[in-house]
Amino acid sequence: MKDGGGARGLSSLIVLKALMLKMRELEPNCEPLIPADHFDYIAGSGTGGACMLGRLRMPIDKAIEEYVKLMKSVFSEKKLSVSGSAVYKAKNLQEALGVMIREATGDEEEMMIGREGSTQNPKTAVFAMGKINMNACIPVMFRSYQVHADPSPDCTIKEALRATMAHPDLFKSVEIKDPKTSLKQSFVGGEIGCNNPIAHVLAEVKRLYPGRHVACILSIGAGHTRTIQVSNPSLLRKVFRTQDVVTMKQMATDSERVAEEMKVRFKTKDRVYFRFNVDQGMQSMLPGSWEQLNDISQYVRLYLEKPEVGNAMDHAIRSIAKRPISIETELIDGHIPGQVGKNKPSTRLKRCPAPTALYTGYDTQCRQLETCLTRDEEGLCICVIYGLGGVGKTQLALNVIERTSDKWDYVIYVDASSERSIKEALQDFAVVNQVGEGHEDAIGWLEHIPKRWLLVLDNADDRSLVTGIRQYIPRGRHANAIITTRLPDMAIVAKGVNSTCYLSCMDQEDGLALLLKTARMEEHELSAVDREAAVALLQDLGCHALAIVHAGAYMRYVHSVGIVKYRDLFLSERHAIMKDSGTFYKKIEQHGKSLDTTWKLCYELLQEPSKQMLWLMAFLNPRDIHEDLFKRAAHSTQDYEYLHVPCLTNTMSPAYNYVRGYLSTFLVSEGCWNTVRFADIMADLTSCSLVEFDRMNLGYNIHILVQDWVRTIIPQASEFALDCTATLVSESLFNIQDDSEWFIFQRQVWPHVNSILGHDHNGGEHPIAFSYLCLQMGEWDQAIRLAKKGAEVDKRLLGDIHIVTNWSKILLSLALLRSGQSSDSEKIATETLGSCKQFLVEGHPMTVESQECLSEIYAHQGRWDEAEGLQIQVLETYKRLQIPECPRVLASKVNLAQIYLGSAQWAKAEELWTVILDTRKHLGEEHPDLLYAMSHLAICFSLQGRHDEAERLQEQISKTTRRLWKGDHVHPRILESISLIALNHTIMGRLQEAKQLLLRVMEARKRLFGEEHPDTVKTIQRVAMAYTQVGQYDKAQSLLIEVIDISKRKLSANHPDTQLYELRWAFP
CATH class of the missing domain: 3.40.1090.10 (Cytosolic phospholipase A2 catalytic domain)
Structure with a gap:
């Protein structure tokens, strides 16, 4: 003054x-x-x-x-x-x-x-x-x-x-x-x-x-x-x-x-x-x-x-500078208060706890935070540790504090679970240090003292704190703070270099060390079986820190249960064993939380539509859940044009009505998909870390244990919830669009189908959709099982001559053909075609499907004339009914062109592939279907000795495919085109070039389909033959042994493909 x-x-x-x-x-x-x-x-x-x-x-x-x-x-x-x-x-x-x-x-x-x-x-x-x-x-x-x-x-x-x-x-x-x-x-x-x-x-x-x-x-x-x-x-x-x-x-x-x-x-x-x-x-x-x-x-x-x-x-x-408590503002104007000397309750300041004695791992994250907090520059630094409940956020913070304890004059530990608890903790700090009686006094004093201090705001999980927590963090040149939270949005509060730290799960090495430390086991005493079981158990637990500690606590106190037995119990009685494990954990950590308590707090914050989304995700594969899955399911049409049949789903099903009702909330005017609403729902889930967004793959992940816990809290019966998830996936598969993204989507949705089937779901009302995808993925046995079930159910509910029943039979026939059972396949296809001709009008799409199915069987059996005859009938039917040029008609022409090539009718094949190529030019020079047609036309030229024409066409294809082949992402039709280029090289005697191209295709198909997919196996066999042609017999034999082993396991020893591979191995 x-x-x-x-x-x-x-x-x-x-x-x-x-x-x-x-x-x-x-x-x-x-x-x-x-x-x-x-x-x-x-x-x-x-x-x-x-x-x-x-x-x-x-x-x-x-x-x-x-x-x-x-x-x-x-x-x-x-x-x-x-x-x-x-x-x-x-x-x-x-x-x-x-x-x-x-x-x-x-x-x-x-x-x-x-x-x-x-x-x-x-x-x-x-x-x-x-x-x-x-x-x-x-x-x-x-x-x-x-x-x-x-x-x-x-x-x-x-x-x-x-x-x-x-x-x-x-x-x-x-x-x-x-x-x-x-x-x-x-x-x-x-x-x-x-x-x-x-x-x-x-x-x-x-x-x-x-x-x-x-x-x-x-x-x-x-x-x-x-x-x-x-x-x-x-x-x-x-x-x-x-x-x-x-x-x-x-x-x-x-x-x-x-x-x-x-x-x-x-x-x-x-x-x-x-x-x-x-x-x-x-x-x-x-x-x-x-x-x-x-x-x-x-x-x-x-x-x-x-x-x-x-x-x-x-x-x-x-x-x-130090701002000590000196006199209340109530007294500074000389006023005598009415209650002088009234006793005030004593205040005790909550001390910052030490990290648990079991603390293990997260060394990289610990060094990152330690470096950030102990930087040379002065000014406010705020580190934010966020992630799913129970992953070890608080323990990481406490470990950082312990490692840097000599850097701080004051460490103020605050329970930040609510705004009220923050105010109370800061108020207690002010009173104990005699700098005031309110939280503002503590903030003001910390802002001005010339000492280094660290404010720890633990468990800041209230969403309102995302925008409000900054007011409780004092500023100043010596100001430092750590926030632990489940809210990813809290990262916006962070200030400083590398000041955000996301925790998801432990790495396997740290997880194993934590498990053994908690269970009081020594790593060098583990047998090979125990070690293998421990690694598998960590995967089952998703390397979740709290779940690992629970498992270790159970083994510590129940001496008769080792790692192998605990895993067996976990797989058979998951919920019971995890509950008991939590009880034993409290003997080690008195205030330790159970997994249920940890996640329930987040779940209760969700809006109702977000909870419904979480229920639908409960039986999906926990990784790579994409928006496209929900979008395609919402747009699934009632007359599934690609199958040429009416709705294949029971529209009276409660699960169907529930899923369609929920997905309809994501559709706006004219049935357009509302991406903003979907993003809002997922933001609600990610805001509590129950779901995380994978920026690399543009998909969502849910921790395997969180997903397992969600299944226990769904208000409907478990069977109904599983059927809802199955309905979601099957509806997405009925929405096939003629675009290059369809194959990518099939690869994305395949793990989710596997997850549903892995929960002892027999396909329910969705065997046709799942059988169709199994067929595309080369899982013949699974496709046969589902198609048989679909045919049996359809026959019982709809009758033997219903078009839906016939479609199930066609899928079954194709699956049997792929698995080498061509006789059974032909029998079912012939019966189906006869039924369609008898009860359906001429040119009915189901009759056409039956003809093309039987034509493919004949071609596979080498009965080229019969295959050609059926395929010509299909095209004549389209012509007689004046069906315009469309993808379906074009696909029939491709099938006939393939038959011409297989039956050595080179001129007819060339003529038809030329028509197909002209029809597809409007797609653009980089479209996979155009390149596929060009590759076949080049083969036609080479087989007729017109190598110059084949060479020119092949050079154009190679130039385009090199431009399109980016990293691991390549369309399967592109790989087929490159395989045909390799075949052309072989025809022209360029064996080394052919081998190099086939090696690239083999590696790409391994990444894309997996090593045991039939297309991959056939490519490996072709590489083996390329090695034989250049005289590298050892490499050829090694690959053929690998091919035979896979074929026996996936098909059978009697499958024609297996027998062909054995013959080529015996006579290279």
Whole structure:
């Protein structure tokens, strides 16, 4: 608090600078010296120095510079006119103030009350007196902040400074117009009756900060004035009473009287109230003595050299820097409270716990956080550890704290589960450390102490804290914080290099170490069987830290159960064994949480549609869950055009109606998919870390144990929930679109079909869809099983001649053909075709499907004439019914062209492939189907000896495929085209080139389909033959042995393909 103005006011600024220089000794990097950063409230009267320091936030050196400029500009020129009492020109004052404010804020007309939304730290006030009402010396406060009771005049900074400087002997009074009422009010300087406004300031602070504590009250005067006395008057003075007027003015502007009153008020509170006022040299200095400004610094220097002044400054600086609890704001205005001495409950501060003795792993993450927190740079650092409940976020944080414990003067551990718990913890810290009684006191104190501290906000899982937690993290050069949370969105709060740390699961090595440590086992004592079981168990547990500890605790206390037996129990009685394991874990960690408790807290935060999404995901494969799955299922049409049959799903099924009803909420006008709504639902799930988004694969993952837990809380029966998931997947498969993404989608959805079937789901109402996909994926046995079931169910429910039943038979026939059972396949296909011809109209799509199926069987058996005849019938039917050129018609032409090639009718094959190629040119030169047609046409040229034409076409294909083959992602039709190029190389005698291309195709198909897919196996066999052709017999034999082994396992020893591979192995 600064009182008094004029030229003498410079002394108070110089004193404050001396204080700030001492402050630098405690905070060496405090540059520049800005008083506003160290005080919560700055006020004064006189020449506006308080406003410079507070409202304008000037560094102390800048404030002194501006003060000197102001004094010279204003007081260097007196008025020539003798009318009135004012000696100096108000115009000069107005201009000088305008220049100063414009330089500081950019706007000469900046308002005194700060803009809405600004922090206005510190709060600032200057004082003036109402000209027509000076009774009781009650001043008017010009504030930088809004108040409801007794508001300040709504004016500019310039007007406020004019008012506080309008001493009647120096300047004329100032009028300020209220913009709301248009009424004017006149003011004179605050020095008249309020030269030392500290009593009013303390009353204001009490109103602004109820329940808070004050650490330091700093009052700086503008120098002692002459002693106030009534001298013996002369005769002239007796007549005009001039001495009475002088005495009254001195009494009105006396600030030391108020200072003495304050000294008495705070005499029982040591080191709270500090008063500094230069006592020598200032007595005879007039307010406008600008020419004596240089002398003032000498007077201040002499004053500061006094030992008692130096000691007082040292105590003041410590109070400002450390902010101890000194006195309640309730008491600073001299008020006696009604309940003095009332006992307050004792407060105990929660200590930061040590990490569990079982802590293992996460070394990389620990080093990352340690580096971030112990950086050389100063400034606020916030590290955020986020991830699924139970993965070890808190333990990682505690381990980091333990490893860096020597770096911190204070570690403040806060239960951040709610806003209330955060406030209570910070309040306890304030009370215990005697810096206040509220959480704001703790924050304010931490922001100003010159020591390193670490704030730990543990379990910040309340979503409202994402936007609100920053207000509870103190700022400052030594500020550091760790937040642990399940909310990925909390990462936005992080500040610093590598300050976010996502935990998902432990790596296998750390997981094994944690399991053995908890179970009290030694790794070197494990048998090979135990080690294998331990690795498998970790995979079953998804390397989830808490689940691993639970498993280890069970083995620790149930001595008869080792790793192998525990895994057997886990696989057969998962929920029971995990529950018991949690019970044993509490014997190790008394306050340890169960997995159910950990995840239930997150689940309860979800919106209802998000819970429904989680239920649908419960039986999917836990990885790579893509939006396309739900989008295709939602768009699944009722007349499945690619199968040419009506709806294949029982639309009266409760599961079907439930899934369709839920998915309909993602469709907007005209049936368009609403990606935004889907993203919102998934954001709700990821916000609690129950589901995570894989940015690399653009899909969603759910932890295997979370998924398993979700199955136990679904409100419907487990069988119904599983059937809902199966319906979702089957509907997506019925939405086939003629695009290049269809194959990618099949690969994505295949693990989900496997997951559903792995839950002892027999296909239910969806065997046709699942059988179809098994057929595409080369899983012949599974396709046969599902197709048989579908045919049996359809026959029972719909009858033997129903088109849906016939479609199931066609799928069964194709699956049998692929598995080498061509006779059974032919029998079923022939029966189906006969049934269709008998009961369906000519050209019915199901009849056509039956013909093409039987044609494929004949071609596979080498019965080319019969295969050709059936395929020609199909095309003639299309022509007779005037069906336009469409993908279905084009596919039939491709089948016939393949038959021509297989039956060595090169010219017919060339003619038909040329037609197909011309039809597909509109697709673009990079389309897989166009390249497929070009490759076959090139083969036709080569087989007819037209190698130049084949060469030109092949070069064009090679150029395009090289451009399209990017990394591991390549369309299967592209691989077929490259295989045909290799065949062309073989025909032309380029055996090495053929071998190299086939090797590339083999590796690509292994990555794309897997090593045991029939297409992959056939490619491996072709590579073996390429090795034989170039004389590398050892490599050929090795590959053929591999092929035979796979074929026996996947097909059978009697399968024709297996027998062919054995023959080629025996006679290379």
